[in-house]
Amino acid sequence: MWSDRDADPPGCPGSGRPAAPAPVLPSGFPDGRAVCDACLDFVAVTDAGALAPHDAFRGASSAQEARERADWFNTFGWTR
Template structure:
């Protein structure tokens, strides 16, 4: 039996995605109280969270290989946050926020297909 991601239990659950020391909060989006990483003792509040800007900005990069449909459209893969990011005029990754999830299911599917084709 083949199960798609959308059919898996919890697939529609949206995580908070606040980060501390690169670890992502595993509570549901909009939760009250401290952020935490399940399976560890890492707890934090909003003031202790990592800034949204990724420290990978400026890293020299080349466009990632493309799928048949052209995804990721000339963007490079950030080695810090794993976001697909435009390359600036100097050949470095443009300033960007740390990847915190795909905005749409379609983007998530394309991203999954890319990682299945090219790995990390």
């Protein structure tokens, strides 16, 4: 049986890694955020050029976000 005690912590291990804003779609997505190599979420970049602390990506929060994510990865690829 699964329990929260056995679960991975919600914080993403990619937090704090060096990052630069990702390329932008015509719609503006991802709005200055970078792709986290650890969880593939789009995350704010700090002034120091690192990924802001964030929880591991658990899925798009809306159908619009899911479409924009799909468009972004189809346009710019899945390479890391």
